[in-house]
Amino acid sequence: MTDTHIELSEDEFDQQYPLIENPFDPHASWAFDDRPGCLFGTFGQEIRFVSQQDPRTIWTLVDGDDGDQYVVSGFHFVNRVGYLVSKVPVPDGMTIEVRIINNQPQENTMQRTATVNPFYAARFTRISSTPAETYKPIFARLPRAPVNGSPVPHLTSLYHFHRAGEYGDRSYPGNCSGNLIKDLLQFFRPDGLILDPMSGSGTCAHVCQELKIPCMAWDIHRGIDACDPEGFSDAEAFDFIWAHPPYWRMKLYADDPRDLSRAPTLEDFLRRYRQFIRNCTAVLKPGGKLAILMGDYQDRQAGYVPLTYHTKRLAFECGLTQHCTDIVRFSHGASSSRKVYRSSFIPGLHDLCMVFEKPA
Numbered sequence: 082m083t084d085t086h087i088e089l090s091e092d093e094f095d096q097q098y099p100l101i102e103n104p105f106d107p108h109a110s111w112a113f114d115d116r117p118g119c120l121f122g123t124f125g126q127e128i129r130f131v132s133q134q135d136p137r138t139i140w141t142l143v144d145g146d147d148g149d150q151y152v153v154s155g156f157h158f159v160n161r162v163g164y165l166v167s168k169v170p171v172p173d174g175m176t177i178e179v180r181i182i183n184n185q186p187q188e189n190t191m192q193r194t195a196t197v198n199p200f201y202a203a204r205f206t207r208i209s210s211t212p213a214e215t216y217k218p219i220f221a222r223l224p225r226a227p228v229n230g231s232p233v234p235h236l237t238s239l240y241h242f243h244r245a246g247e248y249g250d251r252s253y254p255g256n257c258s259g260n261l262i263k264d265l266l267q268f269f270r271p272d273g274l275i276l277d278p279m280s281g282s283g284t285c286a287h288v289c290q291e292l293k294i295p296c297m298a299w300d301i302h303r304g305i306d307a308c309d310p311e312g313f314s315d316a317e318a319f320d321f322i323w324a325h326p327p328y329w330r331m332k333l334y335a336d337d338p339r340d341l342s343r344a345p346t347l348e349d350f351l352r353r354y355r356q357f358i359r360n361c362t363a364v365l366k367p368g369g370k371l372a373i374l375m376g377d378y379q380d381r382q383a384g385y386v387p388l389t390y391h392t393k394r395l396a397f398e399c400g401l402t403q404h405c406t407d408i409v410r411f412s413h414g415a416s417s418s419r420k421v422y423r424s425s426f427i428p429g430l431h432d433l434c435m436v437f438e439k440p441a
């Protein structure tokens with residue numbers, strides 16, 4: 082009998098096959114948040130441990146010929162990078178493959194069709210790195226913040242909490258930590274209504290519920306287009322808007338052409354993003370704040386796209402001013418941190434929260 086072959090996305094794999102952590106190597110790759118990594122090596126006690134597990138729970142991370150990597154159910158040798166062990170066994174008679182898309186731009190590429198994002202490049206040429214150095218966590222000493230009257234003293238320009246908090250749905254693609262939203266709300270103490278026009282799994286609404294602040298949450302998944310050229314109907318109704326738009330096509334969200342992540346070109350994305358910021362500005366009360374969380378993006382076709390720069394440019398064009406320092410949010414738990422790259426690049430490990438104000 083031939084096996085049924087199934088392809089899963091990385092998110093589906095994470096949800097359906099939670100992994101056990103590697104107890105032998107504190108620097109193991111494939112780590113979630115600040116937890117130990119889950120990738121097992123191919124020799125010594127690590128491979129002995131893997132081979133003693135239920136074969137249906139073993140997965141092999143392999144280098145694909147196309148430049149991407151694949152997690153394939155079962156124990157394999159060819160092109161292996163390491164092994165994963167899931168807590169849940171793969172059903173008998175089934176082979177599962179998960180493509181780990183390599184999203185770093187590179188010159189020597191070949192054309193291929195990606196299942197998730199066609200702009201993430203595959204590559205032929207690889208530059209070897211030093212894995213031990215790549216995986217070692219680094220503990221940096223943060224600058225001391227001046228004592229001041231802030232009701233949230235830990236809220237500084239460097240936002241480094243690794244625990245996301247129990248808000249929203251952590252498995253929702255692009256889900257962000259509710260702690261930053263909570264800190265911002267506790268700092269600004271908005272009087273009235275909050276809006277999250279691209280709410281995803283509802284993280285902001287959950288925080289507001291906890292803080293007992295009224296909040297409206299919309300999303301294209303609920304049929305509300307926040308980039309609608311007609312704007313929103315509620316003029317100057319909101320004291321604070323939390324906005325976490327797609328980082329262009331880094332993740333694709335809804336199967337709806339109005340979804341900002343589906344913008345076919347950068348020009349189109351920026352045109353619709355400007356409309357989004359204009360819509361938000363129109364419904365802010367004078368003196369109200371718009372906090373936008375955005376990260377830069379790159380892919381093979383578009384190159385490096387400084388979306389944080391564009392955010393400021395567009396916000397200023399819409400008549401907003403910047404209210405305070407940028408908040409650099411450390412990207413703990415980003416799915417890209419779990420990947421193993423052989424190529425050489427400077428990893429971006431943060432995104433940026435920018436707080437704008439509508440002049441009174």
Ligand SMILES: C[S@@+](CC[C@H](N)C(=O)[O-])C[C@H]1O[C@@H](n2cnc3c(N)ncnc32)[C@H](O)[C@@H]1O
Pocket residue numbers: 249250253254255256257258278279280281282283284285299300301302305306307308325326327328334335339340341342
């Ligand atoms: C980065 S995610 C937000 C995730 C959210 N902060 C959370 O914690 O779950 C971006 C969201 O924008 C939504 N979106 C994209 N285009 C939109 C549009 N034109 N109007 C409204 N929502 C849109 C997507 O569906 C997605 O849920």
